[in-house]
Amino acid sequence: xxxxxxxxxxxxxxxxxxxxxxxxxxxxxxxxxxxxxxxxxxxxxxxxxxxxxxxxxxxxxxxxxxxxxxxxxxxxxxxxxxxxxxxxxxxxxxxxxxxxxxxxxxxxxxxxxxxxxxxxxxxxxxxxxxxxxxxxxxxxxxxxxxxxxxxxxxxxxxxxxxxxxxxxxxxxxxxxxxxxxxxxxxxxxxxxxxxxxxxxxxxxxxxxxxxxxxxxxxxxxxxxxxxxxxxxxxxxxxxxxxxxxxxxxxxxxxxxxxxxxxxxxxxxxxxxxxxxxxxxxxxxxxxxxxxxxxxxxxxxxxxxxxxxxxxxxxxxxxxxxxxxxxxxxxxxxxxxxxxxxxxxxxxxxxxxxxxxxxxxxxxxxxxxxxxxxxxxxxxxxxxxxxxxxxxxxxxxxxxxxxxxxxxxxxxx
Numbered sequence: 147x148x149x150x151x152x153x154x155x156x157x158x159x160x161x162x163x164x165x166x167x168x169x170x171x172x173x174x175x176x177x178x179x180x181x182x183x184x185x186x187x188x189x190x191x192x193x194x195x196x197x198x199x200x201x202x203x204x205x206x207x208x209x210x211x212x213x214x215x216x217x218x219x220x221x222x223x224x225x226x227x228x229x230x231x232x233x234x235x236x237x238x239x240x241x242x243x244x245x246x247x248x249x250x251x252x253x254x255x256x257x258x259x260x261x262x263x264x265x266x267x268x269x270x271x272x273x274x275x276x277x278x279x280x281x282x283x284x285x286x287x288x289x290x291x292x293x294x295x296x297x298x299x300x301x302x303x304x305x306x307x308x309x310x311x312x313x314x315x316x317x318x319x320x321x322x323x324x325x326x327x328x329x330x331x332x333x334x335x336x337x338x339x340x341x342x343x344x345x346x347x348x349x350x351x352x353x354x355x356x357x358x359x360x361x362x363x364x365x366x367x368x369x370x371x372x373x374x375x376x377x378x379x380x381x382x383x384x385x386x387x388x389x390x391x392x393x394x395x396x397x398x399x400x401x402x403x404x405x406x407x408x409x410x411x412x413x414x415x416x417x418x419x420x421x422x423x424x425x426x427x428x429x430x431x432x433x434x435x436x437x438x439x440x441x442x443x444x445x446x447x448x449x450x451x452x453x454x455x456x457x458x459x460x461x462x463x464x465x466x467x468x469x470x471x472x473x474x475x476x477x478x479x480x481x482x483x484x485x486x487x488x489x490x491x492x493x494x495x496x497x498x499x500x501x502x503x504x505x506x507x508x509x510x511x512x513x514x515x516x517x518x519x520x521x522x523x524x525x526x527x528x529x530x531x532x533x534x535x536x537x538x539x540x541x542x543x544x545x546x547x548x549x550x551x552x553x554x555x556x557x558x
Contacts, residue, residue, distance in 0.1 A: 150176040153263075154196035154224075156213060158182045158204065166200060166229075169256045175263060183209045188216040196224055198266055201246070203230040206529055207427075208405065211288050214246065225266040229254055290322075290401045293408045293526065294426035298442030300413030302434045303465040305334050306496055306505075307519065308410035313505045314523035316372035321405035321527055324366065324374040328393065328422055329412040330385045333378025340503020341367050343377035347396070348384040350376065354392035357399045371508060374404070390417040397425050406527070415446070423455070428526070430487075431462050435471040435478075444482050461487040463522070468492040488525070490518045 153175045157163045163180045170177060179194035181187035191199065199217055203210045214226060231252040248262050295308040305327075312325040326347065327335035336343050345365035353361065366374045376396075379385055400407045409422045423429055433443040443462075451457065462484045464475055468491065473481070475489050493515035499506040507516045 150174050151198060151263075152176055152178045152194070152196045153198045153200060154178060154191055154194055154217075155180040155200045156183070156187055156210075156217070157202040158209075159202075162202065166254065166259075169254060169259055170263075173260050173263075183213045185213075185216065187213050188220045191217045191224070192220050195221070198263060199224050199226045200263075201226055201228050202252075203228045203232065203246075203249070206291065206527070207232070208288065208291050215288060227262055227266065229259075288402075289398075290403075290405045290407055291428070291526075292397060292401055292426045293406065294411060294422040294429045295408065295432060296411050296419065296423060296429050297413055297432040297439075298415075298446040299439055300331075302413070302432055302439055303490075303496070304413070304432050305329070305338060305410050306500060307430065307432060307463065307465065307490070308408050309335060309338055310505045310507045310516075310519040311523050311526070312373035312375075312406075312408050313369065313371035314507050314520045315406055315527055316369075317507070318520060318524060319527050322374075322403075323372075323406040323408065324376060324400055324404045325408040325410060326376045326397070326400065327378035328409050328418055329378055330416060330418055331382060331412045331414065333380075333382075335375060335410055336367070336377040338500045338503065339369050339375060339505070341369065341375060341377070343367055343375075343380075346377045346379045346384070347393075348379040348388055350396055351388045351392040354395040357396070359403060362399065362403065371505070376400070385418070388418070390421040393418055393421050394425055397422075423450075427459065429460050431460050431484075432465055433462070433478075433482075434466045435464060435473045435475070437473065440473060440478070440481060447482055447484055457484075460484065463487060464489040466490070466492045488518070488522050490522070491515055 151174065153170060155163045155166050155177060157166065157180070160182075167177045167180070175198070178196055179190050181190045199214075199221070201210070201214050201217075203214075214228075217224070218226060226246045227248045227250065228246040229250040229252050247266065250258060250262055293311070295304045295311075297304045308325055312323050315321055315323040325335060327333045328347070329335075350357070350362065350365050366376055368374050379388070397407060397409065409426065411419045411422050431443065431447070433439045447460070450460065462478070462482070464478060464486055467475055467489050475486055479485050491514040493506065493510075493513050495510050495513055496506050496515055499509040502509060506513060507520050510516055511520070
């Protein structure tokens with residue numbers, strides 16, 4: 147009788163790990179370890195030496211793929227089988243490109259799971275000695291998360307949200323972040339952050355088919371928060387030389403260099419905006435509570451639904467909430483047929499902060515708007531709602547700007 151093959155389960159939910167282990171209880175597999183996402187998983191895998199790694203791939207996907215990549219580097223001889231509730235084809239391709247041998251739909255079917263694990267037996271094992279002698283495979287760079295900040299009209303605070311999210315991610319997490327100003331009409335990100343760009347998106351677009359990290363870095367500016375900025379062209383007419391395909395290439399490249407890429411879009415709909423929504427992993431649909439903004443938001447959500455856009459990628463954010471509005475936040479889901487993901491209170495200091503060239507999350511971090519914006523950034527990056535840590539870059543101020551840009555590539 148053959149021995150049981152050793153299995154490790156990676157899943158952020160302890161109950162889910164237990165359920166998956168139960169599916170293997172009477173099969174010729176022995177669960178020798180389990181872990182959630184994070185660096186500890188690779189250390190546990192190194193000690194347990196599983197032959198098969200069963201890995202859940204759920205949001206935040208970048209954490210799942212980062213953990214899987216670390217385990218694959220630690221145990222190149224192990225076979226990785228994923229399971230996921232994700233249905234979007236682009237994400238599925240990304241998962242399969244990460245080195246996962248097979249991807250099973252969730253909830254797991256026991257017979258399908260056992261068949262997939264049995265199929266891995268045909269994969270020739272790689273001994274430690276052989277792996278040491280063989281050249282290391284070229285690492286597959288992990289893709290960061292792309293967030294598009296979108297709204298059906300101007301003047302509702304999209305750029306403020308984009309800059310505050312970028313600053314909050316840089317300040318409150320260890321993730322690298324780039325904000326790209328894709329506003330084809332005004333392009334105020336550089337002004338709002340008190341920055342004078344030497345290069346803009348139109349300069350980068352000229353080389354969109356041959357981008358490389360060093361040259362791309364030269365076109366970026368680093369804000370004092372630690373966030374990087376790619377500015378919009380200085381004159382709207384320069385957008386005429388930028389195509390949607392070039393923008394897609396730039397965003398895809400940027401996502402390989404940064405953990406998060408935030409796209410600030412104009413209050414209109416054109417091919418650049420359509421590309422932003424298409425390439426984004428999540429779209430923050432911003433609306434205020436005035437009647438015109440709500441009407442335009444309803445219209446735009448209807449259009450996206452008619453085009454078959456995945457509703458789970460749309461996160462409705464209500465900005466500038468105050469008691470004076472006729473429509474209340476609680477009324478919005480009934481009107482727009484979309485749940486409110488987040489709401490941000492009105493704060494008179496936002497305009498002052500923007501005029502000073504510093505996001506409100508830095509100038510007045512204890513204000514209601516700042517707290518909600520920082521909490522939104524944590525929700526997006528970690529999936530948790532928690533009190534943001536005290537502002538301050540600490541030891542990060544001793545690092546060179548290039549460190550942030552290259553950190554992802556070194557970890558790949």
